[in-house]
Amino acid sequence: RAKLEEIHARIDDRRNLLPEMVKRRNQYQAVLSECIRRLDQLGRVYAEKASRLETLRELAETHEGFFEGVRAVMSAHKKGVLKGDYAVVADVISVPKGLEVSIECALGSSVQDIISDTTESAKSAIRFLRENRAGRATFLPLDGLRSHSGKVSDLNASGVVGLGSELVSFDARYERAIQVLLGRVVIVDGIDNAVAYSRKASGWIRVVTLDGEVIVPTGAISGGIRSGRANNLLSRRQEIESLEKELSQLESERCSVESERQSAVADLEKVSLEIESLENADAEDKLLMVEAERQASFAEQECRRIRSEIDVVSAEIEDVVASLKKELAAAELLSDEVSKASVENTTLDDIVAEAQARLEKLTKERSTLNEELMELSVTLAAVRERRAGLEQSIVQLESSIADMKLRRAAGMEEMERQSAASSANAGERSELVQRLSSEESALAEAQSKLNHLTEKRVDVSGRYTAIDLELKKLNHARAEASESIRSCDVKEARLEVQIAQVAERLQEEYGISAEEALARDEPAEVERGTATEVARLRREIRAMGIVNTGAVQEYQRISERYEFLVSQRADLEDARAKLQEGIQEIDKSTRDLFMNTFRVVSEHFDTMFKRLFGGGSTELTLTDPSNLTETGVEVSVQIPGKRLQNLMLLSGGERALTAVALLFALLMARPSPFVLLDEVDAPLDDANIERFADVLKEFAGDTQFVVITHNRATMEAANTLYGVTMEEPGVSKLISVRLTDESERRRVGAEVIASDSEPVGVS
The missing domain is CATH 3.40.50.300 (P-loop containing nucleotide triphosphate hydrolases)
Known part of the structure; x- marks a missing residue:
């Protein structure tokens, strides 16, 4: 009974614990599903932004959207055709969010200006554009730029956002170019404040509002809606940096969600193992419960057998006691007869002796019966004790059996439900068997078609092999013909070069053309040593160089020009010295x-x-x-x-x-x-x-x-x-x-x- 109670307690505990475990498993499954959904969403967003970033990078590398000349220069610089350092203004500045329109309007077409490291690099690029007819471009050589003198004051006035060159970020090596473009540009929040500031400002200052209105130093105001691609050029780099940051954040978020997913998978596996362990333990306890029920049934049968034995022993004891009482009564009657016979006649001694012998015999039987009675009494007491213990065990087993019968009834109901489900599954199984048979027949038909197609494929493969061999032969013949044609073209080109060289040599050395030489009927006779003498004379002529017949007159003209320039230089130096003295005096007095x-x-x-x-x-x-x-x-x-x-x-x-x-x-x-x-x-x-x-x-x-x-x-x-x-x-x-x-x-x-x-x- 104690074992059954322990089994029932374990089963009850598991029944109480199992719903909580199932609830946790459902929660982990929900978390896992959410993680998978978020990973899919993040993957789609990451793919979209990565595709956009790749497109923007390709556009930035090819400088798509720039002027033709700008694209040509940057492409030539990338290929190594142009030496030096070149960079487009739109690529070197980073504009804060909200200032794109104002900086765009402030720069205008200068957003596509090319910054070069030296003036020579700018001249080389311009020469490249002119020779290749590749368009025009504006260059900002860093070693030749002259920034505006003086500082812009009163930047703390009402509505002033700041100086254009200070609001954008750029590499320090381009500072001179940015100062030239934006060093005198003041960004103001609205048109009213811009007008007020331009009236108070002194010097060359361009005032630009956040909405794109521009006030130039002459007082002219331009504004309205402007369409164009400059804003795209300015914001392209900013968008690339923003996309890189967003992709980094998405990657971090994806890693975080992936760790959450792995954690949820681990927790789900752990809970599933625990549920499986509980179900296995519950099944084992149910088996133990069945075994306990079987033992209880056996104990019940044993109890009934012991009760029947007790009844048989009790009946035997009662028979023995009744027989003993009869014998005692007979002995008492004999004793009475003996006592009567002793007073009667001595002739009755034989009867008395016989009676005494009979009495002794009965006495011995009585003692024997008394001994047997004592043994039966002891046995009866032991049996009664055993009966009491068995009765107590029977009571306990009966209560356990009643509980088990209730559980068994519940189990039978569950078995009936399972049986009903099994019957439904049996119906499905029959349907599946029918479908399987139909699928098998379709498979057999498909297999026969496959065999037929395989045979056709073998036939076609053989024909294809033959055609392929023939095609290889034709390709080989074509390659040989192409090689022969190429060799002939090379020979023809070589001969044409040689003919051109010979024609040029005839023209330079002998003063006749190739047509004139071919028109002669017979070659002229040349004396021995003539070729050597001609070669010597040519060497001497080349050593003399080009003869300038007007060198004397050129020398006189240049000498006169030199003397005039020397005198002019002396006059200029004297004037410069006097001007410097005057400037120093004016500066001192000023x-x-x-x-x-x-x-x-x-x-x-x-x-x-x-x-x-x-x-x-x-x-x-x-x-x-x-x-x-x-x-x-x-x-x-x-x-x-x-x-x-x-x-x-x-x-x-x-x-x-x-x-x-x-x-x-x-x-x-x-x-x-x-x-x-x-x-x-x-x-x-x-x-x-x-x-x-x-x-x-x-x-x-x-x-x-x-x-x-x-x-x-x-x-x-x-x-x-x-x-x-x-x-x-x-x-x-x-x-x-x-x-x-x-x-x-x-x-x-x-x-x-x-x-x-x-x-x-x-x-």
Whole structure:
């Protein structure tokens, strides 16, 4: 029973564990399916991108999409026909994402310019294009390029993205070429900021917006939609690099998914092995359970046999006890008879002796029966104990048998289901047998056709072999004929060369043509030694070289030209020395004048700044003190209550008031009779405008100011007002007012502000 319970416990544990294992197996199978799907998807994407990358690389190697001349030069350079270093601008720069359109418009057709290492390389390439009629190309020789002088300033202005040469990336050896193309190109976010920046910019600067609008230094603006292939040329390299990175990422992702797939396969195999082990163990336990049921059945039969034996022994014991009781009763009757006979007659001694003998015999039988009774009693006790143990075992076995019967019933149901499935499989099997028979008949028919076709194939193969042999003979004959023709062609070409050489020799040495020589009837007679003498004379003539009959006149002409050029060179050298001395004097005086003016302006700027701001300090510094002719000036100011900082870090009003202070400082250093100010007071508040007006009045004594303004306080400080008003729609009217006193100024200023007028000019 304990063994059966242990088997049942193991089977129950497996039944509880098996669903979880099956669930895990299904999960691993799902993970494996997902990994396979992802691998297939990654494989398709990888193949597509790899194909696109290969196509782009082929286009880049052949320079497809470039001008004919560019393709010809790069192809010749690749084949080694052109020596030197050549590279196309589109191939050497890498444009960040979002700047393709602006850089395209900034470069224009220069995106297909060829960068060469030297001027000689560029000349060789141009000569190659001209000789081969292969088109035109523009070259940028690195040793002959001249970059723009000066730096582009105010790159921190509103909307400025940066300088074109600084936004793209390239190899350092091409820096000079890129500086020439993009060193003076400023990229701005929008057209409004581009226009504002171009108005403030000084020098040759091209402003390009992110949408492709271009503002050239002359002020012309170009824009709109542009179609072409330059953008493809610029983005091709970027796309190649992007595809290489994407392929690397896809490869890494594929490796990761492949490791996941291998892990899922390993886990699936492990779980499948565990499930198989559980199923095998369950089958073994079921076999053990069947064996235990068989042993229980045998124990039940043995129990029934022992019970029948116990019943037989009990019956025998009861028979023996009854017989013993009868014998005891008979002995008691005899004892009574003996006691009666002893008092009667002595004649009865024989009867008494016989009775005593009979009594002794019965006594012995009684003792024997008593011994047998004791033995049977012991046996009965042992049998009873064994019966009790068997009864207990029978109870246990009956409960186990009942449990096994329940399990057996479940097993029978399972067997019935399996039997039903087996019957269905039997139907399928019969159908498969029928199909197999039909397939076998079709196979036999196909085999017969195959044998027939094999025979035909052998026949055709024999004919093909014969034809092939004949064809080989014909090919051999044709090869021999071709070789003979080629040999004849070679001989013909050799003879033609020899004929040409002989004809040339006749023309050069004897002055006659081949036709004239062939036209002679008989060869001329030549004396002995004539050929040797002719050869000697020719050698001497060749040693003399070409005779120039006009060498004397040429010498005189060149001598006169040489003397003239020497005198001209001396004059030029003297003029250059004098010019260098003058330039040095001008540079010295210019530097002295600039430094003196710079110091004076610095002092006046500090004074005017303190007056306008009510304190603080200023600092003017040179950006390149070693080169005063091209240096810039940085303005740093300390507003009261703040730290010293650059002009660009100030607010709009502070920057405007600082600029006004610098303007008045320049006027103090170098007064001007006339100054035009266009809305310089727009960012200022009322208090700063009053200080500005006071200073303006002081300078008005030596300088005439024309101020365009909307501000009433500035108008009140003016002597004369000029304005444009529109009393009727579409009709403008010019007004002028000369102010004599303070009240008149305030009244007119209020009227002008209240009216719908254009900016007013004050004087």
